[in-house]
Amino acid sequence: MCSCLPSQSDYNEEKLIIRFETTRLDSRRPLVEARQANVIRIYENILNNSNKKRIALSGGAAAAEALKQLEPDVMAVYPITPQTTIIETFAKFKADGEVATEVIEVESEHSAISACVGSSAAGARTVTATSSQGLALMNEILYIASGMRLPILMIVSSRALSAPLNIHGDHSDVMGARDTGWIQIFSENAQEIYDNTIIGMKLAEKVRFPVMAIMDGFNTSHCVENLEILPIEKVREFVGEFVPEQSLLDIENPVTFGPVALQNSYFEFKVNQEEAMDDVANEYLKIAKEFEKLTGRKKDIFEAYQIEDAEQVIILAGSTAGTAKDVVDNMRGQGKKVGLIKINLFRPFPRKEIIEALKNVQSIAVMERAISSGTYPPFYQDIMTGLFQFGEKKNMQSIIYSLGGCDIFAKDIEQIFNDLIANKISNEIKYIGI
Amino acid sequence: MHSKVAQKNNSYCEKRYKTQSYYNWVLLFNDIFILWYTIIMKYHKDIFEIIFHARGGQGAKTAAEIIAQAAVNEGKFVQAFPQFGPERSGAPTKTFVRISDHEIRTHEPITDPDVVVVLDETILDSEIVTTNLDKNEALVVATKKTALEISQKLSVRARFEGKIYPIDANGISMEIVGQPRPNTVILGKFVQVTEIVSLESVISEFKKIFGTKIGKEATDKNILAIEKAYDTI
Helix, strand or coil: CHHHCCCHHHHHCCCCCCCCCCHHHHHHHHHHHHHHHHHHHHHHHHHHHCCCCCEEEEHHHHHHHHHHHHCCCEEEECCCCCCHHHHHHHHHHHHCCCCCCEEEECCCHHHHHHHHHHHHHHCCCEEEEECHHHHHHHHHHHHHHHHCCCCCEEEEEECCCCCCCCCCCCCHHHHHCCCCCCEEEECCCHHHHHHHHHHHHHHHHHHCCCEEEEEECCCCCCCEEEECCCCHHHHHHHHCCCCCCCCCCCCCCCCCCCCCCCCCCHHHHHHHHHHHHHCHHHHHHHHHHHHHHHHCCCCCCEEEECCCCCCEEEEECCCHHHHHHHHHHHHHHCCCCEEEEEECEEECCCHHHHHHHCCCCCEEEEEECCCCCCCCCHHHHHHHHHHHHCCCCCEEEEEEECHHHCCCCHHHHHHHHHHHHCCCCCCCCEEECC | CHHHHHHHHHHHHHHHHHCHHHHHHHHHHHHHHHHHHHHHCCCCCCEEEEEEEEECCCCHHHHHHHHHHHHHHCCCEEEEEECCCCCCCCCEEEEEEEEECCCCCCCCCCCCCCEEEECCCCHHHHCCCCCCCCCCCEEEEECCCCHHHHHHHHHHHCCCCCEEEEECHHHHHHHHCCCCCHHHHHHHHHHHHHCCCCHHHHHHHHHHHHHHHHHHHHHHHHHHHHHHHHHCC
């Protein structure tokens, strides 16, 4: 069947030179090309995947599966929607004796992260998971975890913040924690949250910073999707044993964590911490490379989709990226040069690399699921800073969408691209879907 | 920079035109392939989309997951997710399922379904379930009423020209299982109508999910009910 499928090199052959009228073909060309690309994609998928065994899990269950394979020493956790899918799956693993992890049930998220700080400082591989109000309640201790350089992994199923009360997905909670000194990695689907949980654990222990692996609440956490999982030995081998450089239980080499540091040392300490943060992106890339070797799945600090010759670009993070990729493919079929940048690593922010990728772009729309009250939302601020620093002048539209789990459709994203093409760009923030 | 790219593009297109006769053959092969492909995927779409309408607690999510996992076992790509509304017992809910032979990237809610499954006929009184459901597409309803009666009921709220497949899911369930379990029984009818997954994989998935939970006897009864729904006219 596949022998009738032409390869790209066949098109370029000049063997058959026949004169003919070009008009008919010309008008059909974009359509034909789009169809061609689609058929090739379908074919490749069928060929590539015919022998692979796939499973389907919700995002939360996928994260729990990754945690099971990592088998942390301690998981201190307090349930909150939509994080519940993680802990309920993991608690089942524990009850069935599949993991030896100490699951500590606490009375609040503040206690959960406090227990994590204690256990991580004692030298145990430590994880937790939360959402929304839970993350907000943890806020005080988040700074302590990063200041003590504790490699805690937290899975966040991101959700709106109250009031008014809303349990659905947006990025308000994680954006509220963006200055806490934690590394933040966004995920698009169940596969990515599985991958990022594994990568996040290794990264945390390598650079000694706490890591948030973030998925969109409900959109990813409760959506059953296909994913490939690694054999458990491969994961254990990839992440390796956790050997802390210093720990409280190492009584031969007594140390203290987070002592008083007054004017003579606090400032210096914080600057040192920041210098260590500068190196995180490189380490992330190294680990991502290693992970790619293991799985064949490419990971990068951001994903540039159809960006090489793009004139209009959307920048976003999380589950909407999949919908946007379909829109990009459709619009490319109509001959429009559009592209997408999906942010993966948000803290530390890869400013230089993103600006580099945007060099030949004419206009940009930055889409976010969070409000930064009284100013522009976070991605927009960071990207604008970068553009200014590197002397790039671009038309850039700030867009806020899907707060509190509002639906976003492909046609909305198409409209945003069309507005960029028509140069309908302003300094006002645009709100989509209300 | 830009002009260079344009030039390159132009020469590339020229080359393409020169190979037009070859290109036409390619198109023909493509058309044949697409025809073959659409026959396989039945309703002329590469992603098959289903919406379940039910009331909170009726088990639409479970039904959706059984179908999704059955499709995964057949090597397909799936997506199954509830509409993220307030989840209260008895409130109308929607659950979405996508099935495809290739990777599904979109995360938007389904607005143009190929099949709509209604687990509780009283939902037809309060909601329009047939939006974007065309002539060749199907509505499966758990009801004692006939297709004609349902059609009349629907026509009060919206025009619907598609096919209606009523199934007395509660009746079958009460008769065989002894409890009203419309969600699993309706799977039999759904498979009969769409054949997007095979009955065997649905049953094996049901066993996998419920086998240990409800015991062998209850599992067998449920499976019998699914098979009976599959065999109804």
